[in-house]
Amino acid sequence: MAATEGPRFAASRRRSFTPRYPAWLTLPSMLYYAFFFLGPMAILAVFSVAKPGDTFGSVVYTVDWSQFASLWDPVYIKIFWHTLAMAAGGTLLTILVGYPIAYWISRYLTSYKTLALLLIVVPFWTSFLIRTYAWLIILDPQGYLARLVNSTGLTHNWNILFSGKAVGIGLVYNYLPLLILPVYASLERMDWTLVESATDLGATPLKAFRDVTLRLTLPGLVTGALLVFIPMTGEYVIPALLGGGNFVFVGTVIGDQFLGAVDWPFGAAMSLALIGVVAAFVAVYLVFATKEEQFGA
Amino acid sequence: MRRRLTAKRLFTGWAVLVYVFLYLPILVVVVYAFNANRDVTYWTGFTTGWFGRALDNQTYLPAVKTSVKIAFLNSIVATVLGTAAALALARMKKGWRVPFDVLVYLTLVVPEIVIAVASLIFFVQAHANLSIFPTLGWKTILLAHIVFNASVVTLIVRARFVGMGSGLEEASFDLGAGPIGTFRQVTLPRLYPAVVAGALLSFTFSFDDYVLSAFNAGGATQTWPMVIFAAVRFGVTPAINALATMMLGVTLVLILATGIVLRRGRGDVSGDGRGLGAALGLS
Numbered sequence: 001m002a003a004t005e006g007p008r009f010a011a012s013r014r015r016s017f018t019p020r021y022p023a024w025l026t027l028p029s030m031l032y033y034a035f036f037f038l039g040p041m042a043i044l045a046v047f048s049v050a051k052p053g054d055t056f057g058s059v060v061y062t063v064d065w066s067q068f069a070s071l072w073d074p075v076y077i078k079i080f081w082h083t084l085a086m087a088a089g090g091t092l093l094t095i096l097v098g099y100p101i102a103y104w105i106s107r108y109l110t111s112y113k114t115l116a117l118l119l120i121v122v123p124f125w126t127s128f129l130i131r132t133y134a135w136l137i138i139l140d141p142q143g144y145l146a147r148l149v150n151s152t153g154l155t156h157n158w159n160i161l162f163s164g165k166a167v168g169i170g171l172v173y174n175y176l177p178l179l180i181l182p183v184y185a186s187l188e189r190m191d192w193t194l195v196e197s198a199t200d201l202g203a204t205p206l207k208a209f210r211d212v213t214l215r216l217t218l219p220g221l222v223t224g225a226l227l228v229f230i231p232m233t234g235e236y237v238i239p240a241l242l243g244g245g246n247f248v249f250v251g252t253v254i255g256d257q258f259l260g261a262v263d264w265p266f267g268a269a270m271s272l273a274l275i276g277v278v279a280a281f282v283a284v285y286l287v288f289a290t291k292e293e294q295f296g297a
Numbered sequence: 298m299r300r301r302l303t304a305k306r307l308f309t310g311w312a313v314l315v316y317v318f319l320y321l322p323i324l325v326v327v328v329y330a331f332n333a334n335r336d337v338t339y340w341t342g343f344t345t346g347w348f349g350r351a352l353d354n355q356t357y358l359p360a361v362k363t364s365v366k367i368a369f370l371n372s373i374v375a376t377v378l379g380t381a382a383a384l385a386l387a388r389m390k391k392g393w394r395v396p397f398d399v400l401v402y403l404t405l406v407v408p409e410i411v412i413a414v415a416s417l418i419f420f421v422q423a424h425a426n427l428s429i430f431p432t433l434g435w436k437t438i439l440l441a442h443i444v445f446n447a448s449v450v451t452l453i454v455r456a457r458f459v460g461m462g463s464g465l466e467e468a469s470f471d472l473g474a475g476p477i478g479t480f481r482q483v484t485l486p487r488l489y490p491a492v493v494a495g496a497l498l499s500f501t502f503s504f505d506d507y508v509l510s511a512f513n514a515g516g517a518t519q520t521w522p523m524v525i526f527a528a529v530r531f532g533v534t535p536a537i538n539a540l541a542t543m544m545l546g547v548t549l550v551l552i553l554a555t556g557i558v559l560r561r562g563r564g565d566v567s568g569d570g571r572g573l574g575a576a577l578g579l580s
Contacts, residue, residue: 021476025385026397029378029447033400037444040415041407047418101315104308116312123319125548128505129525130541134322136529137329140338173318205304234408236508241529251410258414258512268418271411282406 047268059265067269076253076270080277083250086164087232090171094228095221097172098179103213106187117184120177132170132241139166139242162244170238175231179224186220187213219289226285230278250274327545330538337533347539356524357540363435364521368504371442376496378443379450384484386451387458404448413512416441420513433515441509446499453498457491458484497555 048067050059070076105116123131138145141159149158160166190213198208214221236251243249250270257267333342351357382401386394404412420437423430431437465487469479485492507522514523528537 020388021384021480023385023389023393025381026389029382029451030397030400032378032443032447033404036416036419036440037400037404037412040412040419043419043422044411044415097315097318100308100311104312108305108308119316120319122552123323125501125552126323126545127522127525127541129507129522129529130326130537131322133525133529133533133537134326137325137337138322143338173322176315176319230406231408234410236410237526241526251408254410254414255508255512258417264418267414271414274408274411278406278408 044268044271047265048272049269050265052263052265064265067266068273070266071269071273079248079253080250080273082248083233084277086167086171086249087229087235090168090175090232091225091229093168093172094175094179095225098176098224099183099221102180102183102187106184107192117181120180124177128174129237129241132174132238135166135170135173135242136161139169162242162246164243164247166242167239167247170242171232171235174238175228178227182220182224182227183217184220186217190216222285222288226281229281233278233281234274323545326538327542329535330542332535332538335534337535337538347535348543350534351536351540351543354536354540356519357521357536360519360521360524361540361544363518364504367435367439367442367510367520368500370439371446371503372496372500374443375446375450375499376492378447379495379499380454380488380492382447383451383454383458384480387455388463401448401451404444409445409508412444413441413509416509417512433513434518435514437513437515438510438518438520441513442503442506445509446502449499449502450492450495453495454488454491457488461487493555 046061047059049063049065050061051064053059101120105113109116137143139161140146141157141161146158150156194216195208195212198212199205203211234251235249236255239247239249239252251274254267254270254274257263257270328340329337330347331343331345332340332347333344334340382397386397389397416437417433420430420433420440424432465483466479469483474482505522506520507526510520511523511526514520525537525541528534
């Protein structure tokens with residue numbers, strides 16, 4: 001009965017008219033992007049092969065690849081490496097902190113799920129700079145936390161402010177919800193009975209987690225990791241405030257070329273290099289994502 | 298059974314720690330807004346004096362006003378651009394959609410600092426060659442903010458629109474309503490939580506932005522995040538905490554109000570009941 005009715009219903013549906021909003025509705029934002037996004041990107045590329053001029057922000061237009069050549073210097077390679085290592089470490093830490101929370105909300109909460117998620121997001125409605133500045137207060141070497149740590153006797157002058165550790169805390173703190181939300185979404189989509197079957201068939205909880213839960217939530221985890229990793233590589237404010245100038249990211253160096261040192265062409269070349277690095281990671285992700293699709297995960 | 302209980306306890310313990318981690322900084326900022334001392338690391342006594350001083354400060358309130366002005370205009374333009382694009386994109390043919398999609402994702406993936414310096418170069422050159430183009434100031438900040446936020450609105454509204462399906466619109470067309478009538482009476486009411494969410498998010502992103510603003514402000518304009526950044530680098534007083542605390546209060550009231558508005562709308566616009574969640578960017 002259903003088998004004969006199904007196709008006929010589908011056919012009548014296909015004949016039915018599907019309303020579509022006109023394509024020109026994209027025109028305003030298309031024009032906006034063309035002017036104020038592609039325009040700046042194009043002129044950035046032009047500047048990267050120009051030579052610095054005499055006055056603020058002026059350049060002599062040529063095709064001069066020396067900016068890129070001078071990027072290939074141990075100093076700058078080290079900064080790029082350092083930034084990527086910090087972003088990778090920050091992403092890993094964010095996963096370690098965030099995955100269990102997403103798991104806890106999805107697995108153990110019932111009626112308070114929305115509230116728990118809301119409480120994750122609400123802090124991010126307060127000023128990002130204020131929240132980062134708060135860590136300056138908390139981590140102050142004369143502050144209460146430092147006194148607490150010193151009183152344990154393990155160390156006497158605990159001071160992680162203006163170091164990689166402080167920057168790491170700032171990174172995890174500011175990017176946590178970007179990881180939790182996609183991981184939570186994939187945990188919610190997962191069929192928990194699969195985990196039950198695995199344990200019923202003799203898998204230890206840890207093995208069931210590794211072979212079932214982790215594998216099924218991998219797409220959400222990878223998406224979250226990328227959402228966190230990419231902006232971390234371009235981070236400017238957190239190293240500036242919590243690194244206290246001792247801890248330089250690629251973004252910091254780019255910013256300095258435009259505010260302090262005033263070598264705009266070099267800053268432009270470095271910006272393009274940063275885009276290249278980010279693009280490489282996105283490309284890897286896209287390959288991964290299409291593979292996932294092929295295997296139907 | 299016992300093992301499951303232990304696991305649950307472990308996870309709950311971890312969750313409590315993480316919530317403390319999330320809220321401790323905010324608590325610290327609020328507590329030191331009431332500190333009697335100029336210092337923000339020792340607690341010396343209670344005062345409400347910093348609130349008065351924050352409101353009297355010559356730079357704080359004008360900067361907040363500039364930020365509100367930019368965020369408000371940004372939110373309107375980004376919401377209109379993004380919603381229009383999302384409506385067309387959702388049911389567009391793939392060949393047309395993909396290039397636009399790539400553009401939208403690029404605006405989100407290119408690091409903010411890169412967009413900031415590229416916009417700076419662009420605005421300086423545009424003003425030098427075209428006298429009608431504004432010089433660096435709040436207008437260039439606004440122009441730079443809209444790029445990112447239009448993309449955010451596009452993604453949020455499109456996700457909701459695709460999820461809605463086209464059944465009711467088909468019915469509306471079949472019953473004789475035109476495209477404008479259908480949009481007003483069928484599409485918009487159901488899309489409304491996503492549009493409100495997009496508008497609120499783009500307001501927040503703009504209001505909170507430091508990098509795009511700082512590089513495109515020129516010498517004369519200061520936004521609120523720029524004031525905080527400068528203060529943090531050159532010596533804070535609890536007055537900054539006081540103003541931050543007041544703004545936290547305003548934000549919480551706004552969140553609650555939005556939640557109530559969206560909840561009330563649920564009955565008659567057949568929203569999905571996750572209005573507040575959507576407004577906070579949860580879906």
